[in-house]
Amino acid sequence: MFGKNEILETIDMVEKEHLDIRTVTLGVSLLPCIRGTAEETAAAVYERVMRRAERLVPTADSLSREYGIPIVNKRVSVTPVSLVTAAFPAQSGLVGRALDRAAHELGVDFLGGYSALVHKGMADYEETFIRTIPETLAQTERLCASVNVGSSRSGIDMDAVRLMGEIVKETASRTAAQGGIGCCKLVVFCNAVEDNPFMAGAFHGVGEADTVVNVGVSGPGVVRHALSFVPDADLTDAAEVIKRTAFKITRAGQLIAKEAAKRLGARFGIVDLSLAPTPARGDSVAHILEELGLSVVGCHGTTAALALLNDAVKKGGVMASSRVGGLSGAFIPVSEDIGMIESAEAGQISVEKLEAMTAVCSVGLDMIAIPGDTPASTVSAMIADEAAIGMVNNKTTAVRVIPVPGKKVGDEVEFGGLLGRAPVLPVHGGDASKFIGRGGLIPAPIHSFKN
Amino acid sequence: MRAVVTVSGTDRRGVIAKVSTLLDERNCNIEDISQTILGGQFAMVMIVRCEEENPDFTALAEALDELGRSIGMNVRIQHAEIFDAMHNV
Incomplete structure (x- = not known):
């Protein structure tokens, strides 16, 4: 059973803290x-x-x-x-x-x-x-x-x-x-996953059943709100608060996923436990990190705070769902997160820091606007760096950067809707074209041999 | 089917009467009810059971929503399962 307080808590999560099911994605072979x-x-x-x-x-x-x-x-x-x-x-x-x-x-x-x-x-x-x-x-x-x-x-x-x-x-x-x-x-x-419900990277893997329902939950605002009640807690206790909140959010996702699969006559695939921000105020992953005690996302300490958040979200979510998959973690798309946008506008976060953050959270260099005249070989080099982080750490990484035509560092680009807006961030001016031009295959790391 | 009805807004006369009449007309039994008034703000939570296993939920929700608008309050209904899922292991 549940009491009145639990009912009001859930309603507040939806109405004041942006709790939502971010996506119901139907995979079709x-x-x-x-x-x-x-x-x-x-x-x-x-x-x-x-x-x-x-x-x-x-x-x-x-x-x-x-x-x-x-x-x-x-x-x-x-x-x-x-x-x-x-x-x-x-x-x-x-x-x-x-x-x-x-x-x-x-x-x-x-x-x-x-x-x-x-x-x-x-x-x-x-x-x-x-x-x-x-x-x-x-x-x-x-x-x-x-x-x-x-x-x-x-x-x-x-x-x-x-x-x-x-x-x-x-x-x-x-x-x-x-x-x-x-x-x-x-x-x-x-390391793309075959059951990711989130865009732009969703596809239906060949190992999947014919028609599958995958659900992505969200709720950065709910996590931040829960943390605001324990401003002086140590980080062990803060992680516990995140875990408990992630549990509740994921249970909502699990219920919707199972019911959606039943009604659509499809298989229930997975619940993806990701914290996905939107450009709306109160729906920011960056602001969770700041709630943990950082003055601005991007400063030293950001990677550690994100590692704690990402891990606690997974631990709470795994307990709440019978099948977990997809990307499951915290997303840090720059243009889609108001805290990230403001930090980038103030020059407080760099592509290099974002790259470090991707070593400890979901996905990778996501929705980052870079100068339009960035050479293709530099874009390739950014992809190679991210892929290396994913390959060595056995995790999914990705690159979704936008070399905005005609724009330079300090300009801004507006995509609208959930895609948000982004200031153009500088990329390193050094030349990787010879490295990229070599081609071939970077061999798999030694720890890939598990058979 | 069990559902939770919540009513919130500025307190006024006859709220419980109006909401419970509508629920009765729609074959829903009130199993539990609790209300508080804090600084003139009214908040009520009802656990109801609808006699039909699969009632026309949309029509019921719309009727409650319309009632809410007519008395200047927020009236919503949700499947009880969501609260069970989120708050019980």
């Missing part, structure tokens, strides 16, 4: 859609996604009403498209546009899976597919792309890293009129 031509495949893909996800939005809306918890985003993830279009890779854009059309008609905000997995080497069809990404992202609105370039088991495919630097730059220039917004929908991963 596209493998049964492969046909002899690109046109037939695109038609089959469209039909299948429309049919499988038909009831996603109305179901999520009624769950939200019944349980009194907002479900912010309804999304679809699909099998990496490079596998579906392997026989006609140059025409992959046809499938991408069909998926985007389905996303619009279903009313989902993003659809992820315009993806390729090339962590141990790129086949010709995969390279051709990857080269379609900039044009396809420029022609679509809700489609998200991702490429996995490394893993702890296989090392880092530096040919793919080199190519992705160029692809990021080209994606930015093809969407220059909107500040390079195409790059907000393009993630380069190391």
Whole structure:
């Protein structure tokens, strides 16, 4: 049973502290859609996604009403498209546009899976597919792309890293009129997970069941609020407070996930325990770190505070859910977190500090605007650094940077909505082009040999 | 189906009567009720059981919402499961 105080606590979490289910993401396998031509495949893909996800939005809306918890985003993830279009890779854009059309008609905000997995080497069809990404992202609105370039088991495919630097730059220039917004929908991963419900990096792994519901919870505001009651607690006690709060948040996610799966006739996949910020005040991961005692996110101590937060969120969440997966941790996207935006505007946080932070939390260099004239080889080098952190630490890392065309350090770019706004941060001016130009494979670390 | 009805806002006469009448008309039994008034702010929590296993939840929520608007208060209904899930191991 529960008492009046618990009821009022939950209602306050929703109304005052931005507790929400960040996303209900329906994973759909596209493998049964492969046909002899690109046109037939695109038609089959469209039909299948429309049919499988038909009831996603109305179901999520009624769950939200019944349980009194907002479900912010309804999304679809699909099998990496490079596998579906392997026989006609140059025409992959046809499938991408069909998926985007389905996303619009279903009313989902993003659809992820315009993806390729090339962590141990790129086949010709995969390279051709990857080269379609900039044009396809420029022609679509809700489609998200991702490429996995490394893993702890296989090392880092530096040919793919080199190519992705160029692809990021080209994606930015093809969407220059909107500040390079195409790059907000393009993630380069190391150790990509197959059941991630969050965008832009969601795709439906080939090891997954046919149709799967994955749910991402959130609630940075709730965690910060809980910490505000223990301003003088030591860090052991603060971690306990975070754990208990993460438990409650995750239980809400678990309930919604199971119920959504039941109503949609899909398998319950995982709950992703991530703390995902939005640009709204009171919904910031940076502000949790500041609540722990930092004057501004980015100062010395930030990495340690983030490590504590990330670990406590996982420990509380694991207990609360029967199946945990996805990225599960704290997200630090710069443009999507008001605390990060303000720190970046004040020159208090650097790309180098953000990189250090990614060694101890979910994901990586996320939603960071960099100067438009940053060379492709420098973007590749940033990707390589992040991939190395992921590979060595057995964790997912990613790069989603936006080289904003025509903008320089100190300028600002506005993407709108959940994507937020970002000041352009400086990158190191040194030249990594010879290193990146070498190509090849960075061998997997010695601790990858576990068999 | 068990649900939780919460009512909050500036205190006025007849709130409990209006809310419980509506619940009765919709075949919902009030199992527990508690209210407090702090500085003129009224807060009431009701645990109710709807006779039907799967009532038209949307219609019920809309009726309560409309009642809330007519008396200038916030009236909401939620599945009890969410509180069980969040506050019990």
